[in-house]
Amino acid sequence: xxxxxxxxxxxxxxxxxxxxxxxxxxxxxxxxxxxxxxxxxxxxxxxxxxxxxxxxxxxxxxxxxxxxxxxxxxxxxxxxxxxxxxxxxxxxxxxxxxxxxxxxxxxxxxxxxxxxxxxxxxxxxxxxxxxxxxxxxxxxxxxxxxxxxxxxxxxxxxxxxxxxxxxxxxxxxxxxxxxxxxxxxxxxxxxxxxxxxxxxxxxxxxxxxxxxxxxxxxxxxxxxxxxxxxxxxxxxxxxxxxxxxxxxxxxxxxxxxxxxxxxxxxxxxxxxxxxxxxxxxxxxxxxxxxxxxxxxxxxxxxxxxxxxxxxxxxxxxxxxxxxxxxxxxxxxxxxxxxxxxxxxxxxxxxxxxxxxxxxxxxxxxxxxxxxxxxxxxxxxxxxxxxxxxxxxxxxxxxxxxxxxxxxxxxxxxxxxxxxxxxxxxxxxxxxxxxxxxxxxxxxxxxxxxxxxxxxxxxxxxxxxxxxxxxxxxxxxxxxxxxxxxxxxxxxxxxxxxxxxxxxxxxxxxxxxxxxxxxxxxxxxxxxxxxxxxxxxxxxxxxxxxxxxxxxxxxxxxxxxxxxxxxxxxxxxxxxxxxxxxxxxxxxxxxxxxxxxxxxxxxxxxxxxxxxxxxxx
Numbered sequence: 001x002x003x004x005x006x007x008x009x010x011x012x013x014x015x016x017x018x019x020x021x022x023x024x025x026x027x028x029x030x031x032x033x034x035x036x037x038x039x040x041x042x043x044x045x046x047x048x049x050x051x052x053x054x055x056x057x058x059x060x061x062x063x064x065x066x067x068x069x070x071x072x073x074x075x076x077x078x079x080x081x082x083x084x085x086x087x088x089x090x091x092x093x094x095x096x097x098x099x100x101x102x103x104x105x106x107x108x109x110x111x112x113x114x115x116x117x118x119x120x121x122x123x124x125x126x127x128x129x130x131x132x133x134x135x136x137x138x139x140x141x142x143x144x145x146x147x148x149x150x151x152x153x154x155x156x157x158x159x160x161x162x163x164x165x166x167x168x169x170x171x172x173x174x175x176x177x178x179x180x181x182x183x184x185x186x187x188x189x190x191x192x193x194x195x196x197x198x199x200x201x202x203x204x205x206x207x208x209x210x211x212x213x214x215x216x217x218x219x220x221x222x223x224x225x226x227x228x229x230x231x232x233x234x235x236x237x238x239x240x241x242x243x244x245x246x247x248x249x250x251x252x253x254x255x256x257x258x259x260x261x262x263x264x265x266x267x268x269x270x271x272x273x274x275x276x277x278x279x280x281x282x283x284x285x286x287x288x289x290x291x292x293x294x295x296x297x298x299x300x301x302x303x304x305x306x307x308x309x310x311x312x313x314x315x316x317x318x319x320x321x322x323x324x325x326x327x328x329x330x331x332x333x334x335x336x337x338x339x340x341x342x343x344x345x346x347x348x349x350x351x352x353x354x355x356x357x358x359x360x361x362x363x364x365x366x367x368x369x370x371x372x373x374x375x376x377x378x379x380x381x382x383x384x385x386x387x388x389x390x391x392x393x394x395x396x397x398x399x400x401x402x403x404x405x406x407x408x409x410x411x412x413x414x415x416x417x418x419x420x421x422x423x424x425x426x427x428x429x430x431x432x433x434x435x436x437x438x439x440x441x442x443x444x445x446x447x448x449x450x451x452x453x454x455x456x457x458x459x460x461x462x463x464x465x466x467x468x469x470x471x472x473x474x475x476x477x478x479x480x481x482x483x484x485x486x487x488x489x490x491x492x493x494x495x496x497x498x499x500x501x502x503x504x505x506x507x508x509x510x511x512x513x514x515x516x517x518x519x520x521x522x523x524x525x526x527x528x529x530x531x532x533x534x535x536x537x538x539x540x541x542x543x544x545x546x547x548x549x550x551x552x553x554x555x556x557x558x559x560x561x562x563x564x565x566x567x568x569x570x571x572x573x574x575x576x577x578x579x580x581x582x583x584x585x586x587x588x589x590x591x592x593x594x595x596x597x598x599x600x601x602x603x604x605x606x607x608x609x610x611x612x613x614x615x616x
Contacts, residue, residue: 029204032203051186052113053114054182054183054186056104057105058179060098060102060105060175061172061175061176064098064168064171065168065172066094067091067098070087070094071140071161072161073087074087074088074143091140091143095140099137102133105126119185121181122178122181122182122185125174125178126178129178132167132170132171132174133171135167136168139161139163140164270286270287270344270363272287272361273361273362274320274359275359275360278302278303278317278320279299279300279301280302281359283302290366291305291306291336291337291338292336292340293337302320302362306334307334307335308335308336309334312332315332319348320360327348327350328347328348329347329348330348331346331367342366342368343366343367343368343370344364344366344367345364346362347364348362349362428450429447470512471508474503474504474505475515476498476500477503479518479536479538479547480496482515483495483534483536492526493532493533495534495535496538497535498538499539500540504540506545506607507585509585510587513582513587514585514603516581517582517589517603518536518547520578521578521601525553525599528553529598530554531551531598533551533552534549534550534551535548535551537549543607544605545604545605545606545607546602546604547603548601548603549602550598551598553599554595555594555596555598556593556595557595558591558592585605586606587604587605587606590604
């Protein structure tokens with residue numbers, strides 16, 4: 001009750017007082033800010049006007065000099081009518097702007113943004129300046145009205161030019177005085193604004209100081225005292241709540257233990273208590289529901305309650321009545337009286353009572369679903385194993401078939417190329433007749449050419465089988481050698497680009513498979529893509545070896561890759577064996593193609609720890 005009264009006092013007295021003073025302080029500060037902004041805006045407007053006036057006044061000096069200069073130019077022209085007209089127009093324009101600005105500085109002019117002058121000092125200076133200005137204007141107008149072609153011979157021109165020159169110096173001096181007066185007035189206005197700003201700043205700081213002294217300090221003292229009382233009340237409430245919570249938790253624990261015991265015995269567990277002869281003393285409700293029995297007579301044998309199969313009953317009787325000192329666990333399958341088959345994980349726990357008569361506790365778990373799932377898993381595992389075996393057999397047969405096709409291709413190359421050249425060599429040697437020297441020379445020359453072609457064919461076949469560069473120097477020189485040789489043999493532009501700085505050696509199995517897949521990709525581009533330009537690029541960055549084969553051939557639709565035969569029509573690995581080789585070394589193969597735009601084959605291999613080797 002006391003806390004509520006204190007809270008009510010805090011709500012009504014303190015916050016009402018704070019709100020009143022805060023509103024007053026904020027209103028005062030807002031008023032000072034508004035007044036300051038009004039003063040600043042007024043000064044800015046005046047400053048803009050003053051800047052414009054000073055700019056125009058300063059420009060008058062330049063226009064007076066420009067007026068005299070253009071008048072002098074009329075005397076220097078060589079009777080060129082066009083030049084005289086141009087200078088007259090410039091002089092007329094200068095005179096107009098000069099007169100307009102001079103009049104606007106005194107009487108105001110909205111078109112050039114000049115206000116009417118109200119300062120008596122400046123007006124007095126203008127009264128002193130006006131005779132010189134009027135004399136110069138009059139002289140310039142007389143010069144413009146003179147129609148002479150050669151001004152240097154005109155007495156009227158010379159007289160008026162003398163007037164301009166005589167009044168120009170006085171005009172400049174007095175115009176300087178006016179500009180200086182404008183500048184002094186502008187500075188005076190700025191000083192007044194600064195003084196007003198300082199006064200407003202002092203007033204704002206004074207308001208803030210009074211707010212701290214009369215609002216924040218008393219309020220902080222009152223809030224600190226209130227918080228202290230609330231903390232003390234909170235401590236007392238927490239102690240009382242802790243004691244109540246402790247008593248409540250003890251009561252809840254006792255009630256929960258009783259509920260858990262009853263639940264485990266009757267509902268939560270498949271539980272039964274039997275005598276040493278196997279008759280039932282107690283069986284839980286959940287056990288009966290699992291067996292599909294609504295009610296059971298006590299003193300009935302447990303084996304007859306669990307199943308109606310005689311063989312299972314005999315086994316259960318022997319299991320529960322045998323004398324054991326240790327706990328026995330069994331997984332048994334039973335057929336209930338309702339005709340369902342269940343798997344039970346049964347724990348038989350011997351209990352020795354004070355009467356020295358042994359009893360037995362039976363705890364069971366229903367593992368029927370687990371057994372069913374286990375059988376399904378075994379069946380799926382067997383099926384998966386058989387499918388993998390079939391797939392392995394299919395892959396093995398395809399690999400053997402690919403090897404046979406490769407052998408046929410090698411045999412065909414040797415028979416059609418090397419074999420035919422050897423046969424021709426044999427026939428030409430046998431047909432040599434030493435008596436016919438001219439024909440013998442021709443045949444010997446032909447035999448030399450044939451022998452060179454034979455050596456070239458043997459080298460090509462040997463290179464296609466096992467390039468020596470791959471074993472001796474690694475994948476980089478081997479791929480470079482392959483592109484050079486294929487470019488010579490096919491006449492196509494086959495280029496090699498190595499983006500690595502050093503020669504790196506990898507696992508020999510990985511190098512061999514990467515080389516073969518690259519070789520197959522290049523051969524496919526030559527045979528099937530009708531490509532004229534093939535680029536093989538190799539790069540090694542952050543443990544990743546990448547080989548990219550680009551061609552400008554006719555390309556194909558990638559969606560039909562899976563429908564294509566797994567080996568090429570003329571032998572070789574084909575797409576299937578390319579993927580198998582890269583998969584064998586835990587690499588990845590990507591094939592991207594666009595019809596009529598070419599194909600890109602990318603090989604990625606995660607190297608791990610390569611061996612650095614200096615290039616020789």
